Amino acid sequence: MRFAYTPQQIRDAERPLLEAGEPLMARAAFALYQHVVRALRSRVERGGRVVVLVGPGNNGGDALFAAALLAKRPIEVTVVLLGERVHEVGLSAVRSSQARIVSCSSTEITDDLVAFIRSADTLVDGLLGIGAVGAPRGNAGKLLRRLALNTPRASGAHQTGSVARTINIDRIDESDRPTVIAVDVPSGVNCATGQVQDRNSILAADLTVTFGALKVGLVAAPGCFYAGTIETVDIGLELLGPTSISGMGDGAGTDRLVGNEIPIRELEASDFRSDPLLRELVERPAPDAHKYTRGVAAVLSGTARFPGAGVLATSAALHSGLGMIRYLGAAAVAERVTAAMPEIVTVPGRVQAWTVGSGYEPGDATRRAVLEVLGQPEAAVIDAGAIASLTYEDTTSLHARHILTPHAGELAVLLTRLGTPASRTDVEDNLLSVTRTAHELTGATIVAKGPATVIAGRNGTYIQNDGTPRLATAGSGDVLAGILVAAAARVVAEVEQTSGGDVSANDHIDWAKIAAAGVMLHGLAGRLAAGELLGDSGSRPFSASQVALAVPGVHAYLAGDR
Numbered sequence: 123m124r125f126a127y128t129p130q131q132i133r134d135a136e137r138p139l140l141e142a143g144e145p146l147m148a149r150a151a152f153a154l155y156q157h158v159v160r161a162l163r164s165r166v167e168r169g170g171r172v173v174v175l176v177g178p179g180n181n182g183g184d185a186l187f188a189a190a191l192l193a194k195r196p197i198e199v200t201v202v203l204l205g206e207r208v209h210e211v212g213l214s215a216v217r218s219s220q221a222r223i224v225s226c227s228s229t230e231i232t233d234d235l236v237a238f239i240r241s242a243d244t245l246v247d248g249l250l251g252i253g254a255v256g257a258p259r260g261n262a263g264k265l266l267r268r269l270a271l272n273t274p275r276a277s278g279a280h281q282t283g284s285v286a287r288t289i290n291i292d293r294i295d296e297s298d299r300p301t302v303i304a305v306d307v308p309s310g311v312n313c314a315t316g317q318v319q320d321r322n323s324i325l326a327a328d329l330t331v332t333f334g335a336l337k338v339g340l341v342a343a344p345g346c347f348y349a350g351t352i353e354t355v356d357i358g359l360e361l362l363g364p365t366s367i368s369g370m371g372d373g374a375g376t377d378r379l380v381g382n383e384i385p386i387r388e389l390e391a392s393d394f395r396s397d398p399l400l401r402e403l404v405e406r407p408a409p410d411a412h413k414y415t416r417g418v419a420a421v422l423s424g425t426a427r428f429p430g431a432g433v434l435a436t437s438a439a440l441h442s443g444l445g446m447i448r449y450l451g452a453a454a455v456a457e458r459v460t461a462a463m464p465e466i467v468t469v470p471g472r473v474q475a476w477t478v479g480s481g482y483e484p485g486d487a488t489r490r491a492v493l494e495v496l497g498q499p500e501a502a503v504i505d506a507g508a509i510a511s512l513t514y515e516d517t518t519s520l521h522a523r524h525i526l527t528p529h530a531g532e533l534a535v536l537l538t539r540l541g542t543p544a545s546r547t548d549v550e551d552n553l554l555s556v557t558r559t560a561h562e563l564t565g566a567t568i569v570a571k572g573p574a575t576v577i578a579g580r581n582g583t584y585i586q587n588d589g590t591p592r593l594a595t596a597g598s599g600d601v602l603a604g605i606l607v608a609a610a611a612r613v614v615a616e617v618e619q620t621s622g623g624d625v626s627a628n629d630h631i632d633w634a635k636i637a638a639a640g641v642m643l644h645g646l647a648g649r650l651a652a653g654e655l656l657g658d659s660g661s662r663p664f665s666a667s668q669v670a671l672a673v674p675g676v677h678a679y680l681a682g683d684r
């Protein structure tokens with residue numbers, strides 16, 4: 123599990139250490155210096171030119187102390203001062219070194235200066251850190267727009283996810299731009315939300331060296347796409363003081379608080395080995411397992427018009443290792459489903475989780491189907507048309523065991539129906555906060571699909587960024603619904619055994635964590651199907667059907683018996 127914090131949480135953790143005289147900035151600067159040297163040496167064998175951009179605050183201070191260290195080596199270091207103020211002690215350190223200082227606070231930013239900065243081997247971005255408010259202004263903003271180094275690196279490949287990427291900074295073509303290293307965060311990213319106010323005044327990093335802990339802006343979209351590879355440096359902050367959160371359900375005792383807020387979380391591959399419930403999702407069944415202890419899911423998806431949604435959701439659930447999958451949707455779809463997968467059962471019976479809505483169009487018939495599912499005590503995944511069919515009154519029957527999987531447009535419609543009008547763009551620009559709002563207004567677990575999916579539930583918020591842009595393909599959402607319903611059924615089956623069949627135990631499960639696990643399985647299945655997860659074979663296109671087929675490989679990968 124990785125945790126990401128807001129600037130306020132970081133400041134609260136820094137304060138006692140700073141008051142005790144701990145040299146936090148010196149630690150940060152030394153680690154930054156080491157990373158800059160490493161990046162420079164992966165590009166040029168000796169010498170090399172480093173340009174360090176320095177803003178008005180402590181982020182600039184980090185950069186200045188690192189510049190002074192760099193200038194002790196046979197490296198050409200130029201420090202460019204862009205703020206109205208400068209960290210004075212850091213500047214004195216640079217003044218007593220070999221580094222060259224260019225002050226831009228009052229002069230225009232010339233073409234020559236822009237060309238000089240762009241021609242560096244390594245460019246260090248110490249303009250703005252966790253103290254930034256809004257898009258970079260003044261000379262910093264002007265320079266960033268002129269530099270135009272604002273395209274996310276590695277052709278949009280997400281590099282911030284919880285599983286190591288196959289693309290790394292040594293393999294990026296460096297011919298036409300410097301290697302950009304962000305100090306703490308890329309300047310232009312809102313550290314608390316991941317928002318990027320002006321995509322023209324941002325410096326896209328190859329590497330972000332972040333201090334103390336991850337910042338929310340480094341894991342939430344779109345900020346995460348500008349961070350490149352993230353290195354977290356331990357400067358001694360104690361952010362994870364153990365705190366038990368009463369009434370928070372499964373695993374609550376190990377949750378940790380900062381102040382009164384739970385940090386944003388991101389599941390990692392290792393959680394599927396260390397967390398007992400997540401381990402159940404991917405491990406070999408127990409020797410005495412039978413169909414019902416492994417979980418039974420029911421799929422209500424696909425219509426005569428969109429039969430594929432039913433086939434894909436069912437296939438994804440089937441390949442997730444349950445005891446049984448019941449397809450209980452339209453008869454015309456059932457025929458196709460059983461033709462493709464003879465294991466599927468088409469008669470009603472005992473079920474531990476439902477999915478409804480993939481491929482359904484909003485309307486009365488869909489609403490009847492979703493209300494029937496919501497009337498059951500089991501868990502349910504509510505997808506696509508089923509979300510859009512819910513009226514305001516219907517949402518009062520939602521619980522944490524109901525996992526809603528809207529994309530931005532569907533979330534905008536849901537929020538508007540709940541009395542908080544939002545457009546698709548509002549949702550895309552504020553995904554983190556609007557997803558939490560949707561959870562608070564409904565009580566349901568909300569999986570807001572996007573390049574970095576936000577999962578908001580009763581026990582907190584997760585962001586998962588494990589996939590590949592190639593998952594933006596027709597049918598991908600249907601596969602996710604199938605993976606999620608399988609995860610839900612598996613967990614309900616497990617909890618049934620430990621609670622002696624008490625269905626109210628379902629309400630104590632940390633559903634946000636289970637949904638985040640499903641989202642992660644889906645992301646990794648996409649990566650596996652694309653050839654981006656294992657080895658180094660390069661990235662290739664795939665269909666949604668192949669993502670469903672890749673799920674067993676991801677189970678093996680996560681269970682650790684590759």
Ligand SMILES: NC(=O)C1=CN([C@@H]2O[C@H](COP(=O)(O)OP(=O)(O)OC[C@H]3O[C@@H](n4cnc5c(N)ncnc54)[C@H](OP(=O)(O)O)[C@@H]3O)[C@@H](O)[C@H]2O)[C@@H](O)CC1
Nearest residue numbers: 146150178179180181250251252253254255257258259306
């Ligand atoms: N405390 C420590 O010892 C440690 C701190 N650490 C480091 O410090 C960083 C945080 O430093 P920080 O708090 O000084 O904030 P920082 O991001 O440098 O900028 C604030 C300045 O920017 C200005 N400004 C704001 N918005 C702006 C905009 N849009 N466009 C232009 N200017 C803008 C703002 O001006 P103001 O609005 O106040 O006039 C103010 O002058 C942190 O990220 C980490 O790198 C680590 O070394 C660990 C130890």
Ligand SMILES: [K+]
Nearest residue numbers: 247250305307
């Ligand atoms: K920065």
